[in-house]
Amino acid sequence: MTPKLRIDRTEATPLQDQLAARIRAAVAAGHLAPGARLPSARSLAAQLGVARGTVDAAYARLGGEGYLVTRGPAGTVVAPALRIGASPASRDRPAVTPPVASPVAPPWPRVLPFRMGLPALDLFPRALWARLVARAARRIGGAGLTYPDPAGLPALREAIAAYLAVARGVACGPGQVIVTAGYQGALALLARVLLRPGEAVWCEEPGYPLARQALAAAGARLLPLPVDAEGMAVPDAAAPARLAVVTPAHQAPTGVALSLPRRQALLDWAARRDAFVIEDDYDAEFHYVGPRLPALKALDAGDRVILAGSFSKTLFPGLRLGYLVAPAALAAALARASLLLAHGAPGLEQAAVAAFLAEGHFARHLKRMRGAYAARRAALSGAVAAAFGRSLALTAGPGGLHLLARCPEGTPAGWDTGAVARAEAAGLGPGALSAQFLGPARAQGLLLGFTNIADTEAAALAAALRRAVG
């Protein structure tokens, strides 16, 4: 029996193309078996309300493609020799089982109040950005249309090097800057260039889960090292490792700054062990209390530090742009990895961000955001303290984009993850401290992003969170 073939007159696609596509799909899906007879062109045309020539043309095309054969009086049939799809052997097999199967939950997470790791989406200068993007698009030339330089747009690499010299105390040339698809893209390049499967990587405990997952997926063996009030501690007799991944400015998620002695110990370890340190400098721009240390990379006379920066917090994450500052000897290998993993980043965003930096918008935007974040941080701190009283101990680090409300000792295991699930059900998006441990969680608490909570909403949202978590 012929399956129902429909066409849609509201589509821009020519009717004969639609019809041919429908027939191919019916054959591929097994609704039209090899040898099956199709309606005559005349009768199908009448049934569909199209000209007979339309059906003739579709049949002729499918004949040329080997799908259909015409058999005189027997009419048009699906090519009997056509063997579609699975062989008998494969029909007995179970469905495809992917070797790595950890699904992303659909739908893609909404931005809920308290979600950490995001800049203030309401304060981004969208009109200015749209102007710069439109200008970059209008000016696109042959160089912007062809394959991009996998190391990054030269103008952007220069703007980043100039910015880092002043803002982060990092002296580097544009040749050391590699543009990446954000921090995840940076880790993909570094893992490809520096890691062999099974090699060890030190990481902070607790620490940023997505970075650890990316490294593990790239074959790294993760060695968590505890974080205390001075940041990650480097034991004297530490196991050998190829890399250490740290967040020196504001440790993710505890917010503590890596102390100067710890920084020096880390550099010494890397030099002694021929290892590299990846400095995840994700939110160093947002510092509110006390002096801000320059980047660890600024102390790195031995060329053991690779600084990874991102525009996800300073501009917005949908850009998917970040950068590496690498020892000059690694730059070519990282560019090569970028060529093979993605062939570089799209030119349009790179050109717009280069203009954003070079024309002074970036410095102004950061200054404005530091002020706004300081205010939102203060407002939410006050509101959370008022709502939770002494049931949680609020610790605000010297900078960053979230608060940490620690649970008292003796809180039953699993409380914070349960609280987060209850909050999510109420439309709120805090994070759980215990979920940021690779090993057994040694602390619990709520991670509270303040960047997307206006001062005037803080009290109501803190109260709603208190009610939701119980």
Added chain:
Amino acid sequence: MTPKLRIDRTEATPLQDQLAARIRAAVAAGHLAPGARLPSARSLAAQLGVARGTVDAAYARLGGEGYLVTRGPAGTVVAPALRIGASPASRDRPAVTPPVASPVAPPWPRVLPFRMGLPALDLFPRALWARLVARAARRIGGAGLTYPDPAGLPALREAIAAYLAVARGVACGPGQVIVTAGYQGALALLARVLLRPGEAVWCEEPGYPLARQALAAAGARLLPLPVDAEGMAVPDAAAPARLAVVTPAHQAPTGVALSLPRRQALLDWAARRDAFVIEDDYDAEFHYVGPRLPALKALDAGDRVILAGSFSKTLFPGLRLGYLVAPAALAAALARASLLLAHGAPGLEQAAVAAFLAEGHFARHLKRMRGAYAARRAALSGAVAAAFGRSLALTAGPGGLHLLARCPEGTPAGWDTGAVARAEAAGLGPGALSAQFLGPARAQGLLLGFTNIADTEAAALAAALRRAVG
């Protein structure tokens, strides 16, 4: 001795920030050693022509950061405890040697006449594109600013699925479409999800070098299979492999279409061996002679084919956008790999391309380009035949974006790569057929991209190529 500290009044950066950055850099570079005395604030201010308060503020900040200490009458010195950079042990080591070091030649290749693998950069509708981009940028909302869905923008996935149903005979839902950073990005995802280090992959010989390099860099063991007039031949007793990578529409670089029997044999092999076939559908849209077969994926009732498409040829490569159509059971794992490798593609280009497809511009653009390419192909074929006579055998496949001019049997080894080097020196960019072999080259010839050669330039450029290659 104090190094020269300069400031630049034309920079937007505040003077005290500049000064602090210069001092940090001097310390990091070893020009100011631990314990070294700095000029008094008064004398440095006079020397630089700035207010004394500016120097005081810079010194105070660097004191807070641990770089400087104030010692009463002895003045301000670099912190004696500061250990900068490399330890003595590391000074004895050689410079950093990256484990993978195959440099990208700077500067990034220009687009020279005859360069293959590019669309016509002069015919791309830039004004239309700039309008769509500007509109997408103006309409950017919270969802466009935050982290993108790693599987791709839903509107783009839907537009791609609708396009493939009609244009390539592929019946798939948007849930099977994963947006990628072009074909290189697609291979990175597939290697991560499907390949374990050392697993075997069949590939075409000759074939696309960058795809093979990407797979090899991801740990694949490449098994080349010769291409003849029907495409890649699948031997009955082929070695086991996890993947086969093919270009069924127009084999890269020979241009032949994979025949229907070979397609079915490939699908049978994959089903029997529990393997997957990657269909690189990079330029199927550009077909000039004879019927165009639907995608291999259209025959794939057994869910063994992953179609990889790209907008690099249909729109432009600087976009860095492509897509995979995967068996539904693999989609979640591919989205997860996209999350960990780059956190998805930037939202702006995705939104603009979705509009380009949904509003009918794509179909019109392809139709216009097919006409232009047919004309440029004919013009260059004629011009090359006239310039080279019988010294090269011109074979134009049924489609694609380049011509293949084969060398006669008995041409001395290395002729084509030498000719390409001579052409490059003359500002021309043909490719060498022998460079597309993984094993020993079994043929020589010139690969001549026709897309960026206007009809009126063809004769002069063909003559210039003839002179250059000698």
